[in-house]
Amino acid sequence: MGELPSASAAQHFVEEVSLTFEPFGVPRIGGQIIGWLLIADPPQQTGGDLAAALGASKASISTMTRFLIQVRLIERVRLPGQRRDYFQIRATAWAELLEARMAGLTTIRRMAERGLAVLADAPAPQRARLETMYAMYAFFEREMPALMDRWHAQQAQRPADQAHE
Amino acid sequence: MGELPSASAAQHFVEEVSLTFEPFGVPRIGGQIIGWLLIADPPQQTGGDLAAALGASKASISTMTRFLIQVRLIERVRLPGQRRDYFQIRATAWAELLEARMAGLTTIRRMAERGLAVLADAPAPQRARLETMYAMYAFFEREMPALMDRWHAQQAQRPADQAHE
């Protein structure tokens, strides 16, 4: 177990992360794992570590880590010569999370599109609701990639503390 | 009840919208109400209309409409001289939904900030995880308003079929 500045502050942070992720459909323990992996020392922790730190059963940890790996928030690493599994936050997790959010734009744009297909023969005023909805999401869907590129460009420009990965 | 091009196509669309909103924490019937209000003719529908069209109880409609009003997706209108309540999609619902999503950026940025506070005395490599997370969300939090402004400007420029509202 690592040295944390204040155990209670860490615990409070873990709880906060857990609550932040809950409305996004991530079960409580999943959020706790993320929170803990964000501040744990070292960054890679075993299933046993997680179970101990969070006071959860091995079963929960096993199921949740598999889930978090599937949604690409964490990854499983095996240190050479070791037979234990370690978990850590994926370096690109947050970038991909944001990109997934942007893919959500497409979903809604398509939904509007389908609605307009249903109202194909309807008069314009009736279609207006869906037209504006479509226009808006199509706009952001079109513009977001450029913004994402600017972010990546800015990152490449100042690789200051990009030690890991 | 209005004239729909194809009842089954409409029903299918309603179902699709319902499924689209489900992962966002909107209960099934809530999504159905949104779907129906997107294509219904006329755009304003009574609680009874909704109950009949969706085959749901008055109680569900009452609770869900109140919820959807609270999250500002729909609004309750009273036609002059009428004593019945009508519901319709708010004209600015989708814009505000997107803005709410952007507010989510702030939540995550703050979360990273809190984590960094917990690791105030930790060495740089340990803080790196949270630093990149913070930088990324702060970047988008900073840039998104400008993009939103561009959208509004573009809308003002061509007020073509902005008949309603």
Next chain:
DNA sequence: TATACTGTTCAGTATTGACTGAACAGACTA
């Protein structure tokens, strides 16, 4: 082969919450 250790699977529990039917409340007509 025995044993320690890893992690997974599975049955069972307990909680949450979406939805309904029925009772209730308020406002307009007769």
Next chain:
DNA sequence: TAGTCTGTTCAGTCAATACTGAACAGTATA
């Protein structure tokens, strides 16, 4: 005041699921 609309509230049911404890399976050491 009675009757008929509106919409809300409430108790109860039903289904989904998060979580646990215990049994299981695989792999390395003795």
